[in-house]
Amino acid sequence: MERRSDQPPGDGAAGAPSVARMYDFYVGxxxxxxxxxxxxSEALRALPGLDIAIRANRAFLRRAVRHAAERGITQFLDIGSGYLVDGPGNIHDVARRVSPDARVAYVELDPEGVAHNRAILGDDPAAVAVRGDFLKPHDVLADPDVRALLDFDQPLALTLAAVLHFIDDKDDPRGKVAELRDAMAPGSVLIVSHAYVRPDGTGTTSDAIRGVYQGFGSSLQNRGPAETGRFFDGFTLVEPGLTGMADWRPDEDTETDHPMTHSGVVGMGVKD
Ligand SMILES: C[S@@+](CC[C@H](N)C(=O)[O-])C[C@H]1O[C@@H](n2cnc3c(N)ncnc32)[C@H](O)[C@@H]1O
Incomplete structure (x- = not known):
């Protein structure tokens, strides 16, 4: 597997597994x-139910985006967007059901994912897909396409769904979130989902899974409510606070039967 020294692990370097495309495989x-x-496939063998957890993450993200839109948010900055789906269900689709003029900037590290996302968005004047690195918030915030679409003087939603657990503490993920927070207007919201093995052992960051990701150099962090809550410094959590994925404002369509749906730590905060 060839990897250039300037490429972070799991970003789709030639010949190596990509975190984005593995996720695309999990969701079909x-x-x-x-x-x-x-x-x-190795990860699914190591952890049956991983695909159920991933569906629960996607479902949380959609409920959270809908809730943000219902609170009046019309602009979204999604970092670690993965591969957009070919059909309704992306952030812009969900937000526009509430606010037809919602604007979304999708930021992703995997270049193939960015190309795919651009193809899905076509000539949508109110959505862009750019290549960017969460570890370089300054560059994301300075990206001309992002700046042309989003008005940072007005509230926006920053979504970090299933991405922070790939970032090791040594890379200062809290500092990066704080940098993004400082660029956001008061009233903006932060939406986070993070992998976590609950005390009963249910979750997606078991040793077996971590071994698969570490096999190609990708970190996989297990952060519980206390540690995940620290990403919300400067934000006030909305009800019900930090919960498992299916426990955050479930609706009639929320899958709750499988224990995996209750794993992870998710929440939304409003910038003070
Ligand atoms: C598990 S997927 C989540 C996709 C989507 N956010 C969701 O929740 O359905 C994580 C994504 O984060 C991306 N990613 C990982 N590290 C990143 C970084 N430093 N900057 C930007 N994206 C990153 C991966 O390439 C992958 O597409």
Missing amino acids: GDHSHDPDREAA
């Missing part, structure tokens, strides 16, 4: 390559 997409499918 068709953008993965052999190394992605092999690593993802």
